[in-house]
Amino acid sequence: MSTNNAYYIPHRATWPILATLGLTITLAGFANYLNGVAIGPVMMVIGFAAFIVMLAGWFTLQATESESGMYNTQVGISYRMGMMWFIFSEIMFFAVFFGTLWYTRNLSVQWLGGEGVGAATKELLWPSFEANWPTNGPGNVGGEFEPMGAWGLPFINTLILLSSGVTCTWAHHGLLAKKRDQLIKGLIATVVLGFLFVLFQAFEYHEAYTEMGLTLGSGIYGSTFFMLTGFHGLHVCIGAIFLSVVLFRSVKGHFKPENHFAFEAAAWYWHFVDVVWLGLFIFVYLM
Amino acid sequence: MSAVVAEHDDHEHHDHGPEKGLLRWFVTTNHKDIGTLYLVFALAMFFVGGAMAMVIRAELFEPGMQFVQPQFFNSMTTMHALVMVFGAVMPAFVGLANWMIPMMIGAPDMALPRMNNMSFWVLVAGVLLLASTLFMEGGAPAGGWTLYPPLVLQTGDALPFAIFSVHLLGISSIMGAINIIATIFNMRAPGMTLMKMPLFVWTWLITAFLLIAVMPVFAGAVTMLLTDKFFGTTFFDAAGGGDPVLYQHIFWFFGHPEVYIMILPTFGVASTIIPVFARKPLFGYNSMVYATASIAFLSFIVWAHHMFTVGMPMAGELYFMYATMLIAIPTGVKVFNWTATMWKGAMTFETPMLFSISFVILFTIGGFTGLMMAIAPSDFQYHDTYFIVAHFHYTLVPASIFILMAAGYYWLPKWTGNMYNEKIGQLHFWLSVVSVNILFFPQHFLGLAGMPRRIPDYAVQFADWNMISSIGGFIFGVSQLLFLYIVVDTIRGGTGEKVTDEVWEDAHKHGLEWTLPSPPPYHTFTTPPTVIPTEHL
Structure with missing residues (x-):
């Protein structure tokens, strides 16, 4: 430096x-x-x-x-620390919604179904409600809906995002080995895969709203589903734009093997978005 | 901007003075300027929040409705809390952090100066957005600072503004916290090892971690309030499978660390001031660090003690009761250490020391009432009464606020190069310490007798203590104008006596800031210091 x-x-x-x-x-x-x-x-x-x-x-x-x-190197460390703890704060933000999913699914819906201390709640308020997941609650809020399966678009999106993590690392190796060509190709692939993910998610949402009756207002299932995947999708967009800026700079000849904070920050962010998606795929779609 | 960059692309840039004129305060990246901005803003908000408290105490002076509508009264309790927490106490400590941390660890500035500027201005934007709700249709939020649903969802036009203001305040706090962490980890002078740092720096480091861990949690909680109100989600609505109690869990997962965000830097300042005026090293430096870290860790696993009466399973009541009581151990270590620091010290009683000593005593009272409420079956009696109001005001007013006053008296001579008027300072202290007890001590009795909080009227048997409390409140409120006078007076020259670099006897052995001139030049430690003071160890 x-x-x-x-x-x-x-x-x-x-x-x-x-x-x-x-x-x-x-x-x-x-x-x-x-x-x-x-x-x-x-x-x-x-x-x-x-x-x-x-x-x-x-x-x-x-x-x-x-x-x-x-x-100088010390400035670079400050920036890296800043990015690292910013990502930590983002993790805490997602933790709220994962926690909400866990709490409602395992506690509040079960109590409404009469489990534990909720026996009187069930008898007096909603005697006919059976605790199942997915649910839109005893009030059947938002009407009948079909839950989102895991093995269609969501699975393809999982593969897309995981591959984009690989291409991103490949680009990083290119940067470190001073292979500008590999850096640019890797970044192009990552950005394209990122936006492809967003596009597929848009298809998924469209299908949910038009054919499955699944909306943000479909009780607690719809609320947690769209809140978690929606905020994740927003972060994919931010990450992809961030990577696009890095791509643009790479084309202009920026970054050296020993000085490329922006690339690192974008890559960290991208991996963070990737890991959150794995959590989503397991807890929102699969389970 | 690139022109500016090119202009400063040299090695001499540290010798720059401030920008000319008012623009300086908008574009500054200097930690001292930004510290000043934070402190001035916090002081202003202290009086805004204080004025709201005066409205509350005026209404409660006598039973019956005197001055304001119940809705407005509830807006006052809600806004008083939000303004004091997010507008006064937290920014005041961030201001101290900005001013002092670089000077205490021998750094040229904060690690991320541009972001430092942004965190201040986003704070101002957040508070302005919040304050604007006072003038909206349906009034300011009136459901309490905890913003519990479903009650808070009945707020009028103010609701989305209040929610977005929380988002902005959160962004500001997170940026400030990241900056403090990067500064402390990355900017220390050679030889300033972690275990040589002044306690104030340590407590802020730990506080910064609390901030980045819980501010996003609060942001998530209020985001769900927003979608429940406007976008048809049912996170906090049982009909859709959600649960209003879920909000309380999330809120207090944020809220309990949040109260320690206000108290840990308080501990840090007290641990910095007391050794100087006791002319002894801090007793048990290492144990102070570990105690602070323990308190911070425990703050994440005790949140539901705010919810003992919500209808938790017995196992939850018991767990949160015992976990909460554990906090008394590290806190006890701290109080013991402060006392032991003063033991056989050659003490003098200048205003900063007076405030610090009264902090140790009065904070301990607040701690003991906290223990009383940690006992779940007892809490059933005190919950949501004036007892809890008395408890947390003891931990915030004669603790956080008093220590902020102490910090002001302690460092104002360093910041301005002028000495404050000791006589008026002592008058301010004695008026404050007497009136704060007249104000809050009777509230214990009111709470134990069953007077509920957040209600503008009360039964006649509560009349006497309420009147006494209100009188104490008015005296306390007016006394604080003395502090405003002293701050302005000291900036304008104070007693006229020019202070030395160390200001307080032998202070330069306790901290690097006292090795600098008073007032310090615009840029300090552009070359790192070579001698690290260790008298505080």
């Missing part, structure tokens, strides 16, 4: 303010939209556009600085 010994400390930062504004206007717009206020969607568009501009600007700035050798 750079021979510059000093830890690089920027003097002024203009992007964080724009990031804050973009984020806040987007969320305030979303809140207004939920309250049925007409200005809401307009605010969301403006705020999100500002956020995108910020991302592009901030990333460009970081890439320029990195390529000009302003970051």
Whole structure:
């Protein structure tokens, strides 16, 4: 890396303010939209556009600085620690929804069916409810539905995501071995597989809504199913866009075997998204 | 931006001063500037939240409805809590962390300076979004700061704004915590080993881990509130197979570590101040570190002691009761160590020390009432009464707030280069310590007698203690204006006496910050220090 010994400390930062504004206007717009206020969607568009501009600007700035050798090894460690603990916070976010799935499936639905301390609940409130999974609860919320099987699109998506983890690592090996061609091909494959996953998930959702009667409102099964797979899909999108930026930079000739934090961060993030999917495939689809 | 980058692409950039004018505060990446922003914002929010408390105590001054509508009263209790927790106490400690951690470990700045700027401004955005709900149709959230469903789902237009404000506050806290972790792990001066760090740095390191572990959990919980309200999910609705109690579990899985997020840095500051004024090393440095880590670990496995009356299975009641009582052990270690530090010390009683000593005593009272409530069968009696209000206010006001005051008096001379007025400082202390007990001690009696919390009216037998409590509250509230006066006065020159680098006798043996000039230059430790003070060990 750079021979510059000093830890690089920027003097002024203009992007964080724009990031804050973009984020806040987007969320305030979303809140207004939920309250049925007409200005809401307009605010969301403006705020999100500002956020995108910020991302592009901030990333460009970081890439320029990195390529000009302003970051020494110690700066690189800070960035890696930052990414690592950011991913940890993401894991905790997903843990909430996995925990919710576990709790509702093994505890609250069972109590509603009369197990343990729930005998009186069942007798007095919903005597005819039988605890099964999947369920939309004693109120049959959202009407009849068909649960999502594991061996169709979800299984293909599992293979896609696992392969994309392999191509991502292959690209990394290419970067380390200074094989630019392998790096770019590996990244292209990863990004294509990533977006293919999202496309297949869109097909899956479409089928659920139009043919299976399975919606976000299908009781606790629909709630947990769409919340978990939806947030995961969102993270796949973010990861794929992140990898696309890395691909773009690779084509421009960025990254060296000893200095490629952005690639590493994107790869870590991608593997994290991969592992979450395995959890989803087992606990949401298979079991 | 690239022009700016090129301009600064040299080795001399550390000698830069601040930007000129107001813009400085929006674009700054300097840990001292950002620390100041956090502290000023926290102080402002302390008075906003305090004003809400005044409304509450005015309404409760006498039985019957006097000043406000019940709905607004409940908004006040809810917003008072949210503003104080997320707007005052947490940002104040992040401000201290920003100012002090780089100076204490000999680092040139925080590890991720741009993100540091963003975490502050996202905090401001979050609090503004929250504050805006006061003016919305249906009023601000009024279901309590815990935002329990189904009650909170009855909130009017404010609900999505409150939820998104929680998201923003969470983003801010996580970014701040990541920055602190990276700074402490990666930016220490050579020779500053982990077990030589001042306790304040240690407690913040552990707090930062609590933050990144639980803020996403809270974000997930409120996201489910949002989808239950607007998108037809049934996470917290039994008709769809969900469970409102699930929310309580998730909330308190966040909530219990959250209260330690407010108290662990408090412990750290106390452990930093007491040795200086006792002129002795901290007693049991290692045990302080281990106790802090133990408390942090235990905070993850005791959450349902907030839910003893919710209808848990007996095994749950027993487990959470005993696990909670375990916390008394590391906490006891800490109180013992503070006391032992002062034992046979050559103590002097400047304002920071007065606040710290009263913290040790009054926090212990708060701890003991905590033990009382950890006993599940007893908690059935106290639950949701003024007893719990008295308990957690003892652990937050004469503990966290007092220590924040102590930190202000302790470090203001370092930050500004000016000495505060000791006479007014002591007056502030004595008024605060007396009035805080008039304010909160009677609430124990009210709670034991059965007065419920979060209700604007009460039965006449509670009248006397409520009036006394309110009088204490008004005195406490007004006394804090003295602190505001002192802060402003000290910044503007204070007593006119120029302070030395170490400010307090022999303080330079306790911490690196006292080896720097007062006030420290804009950039400090651009070359790492060579001598590591170890008097605190």
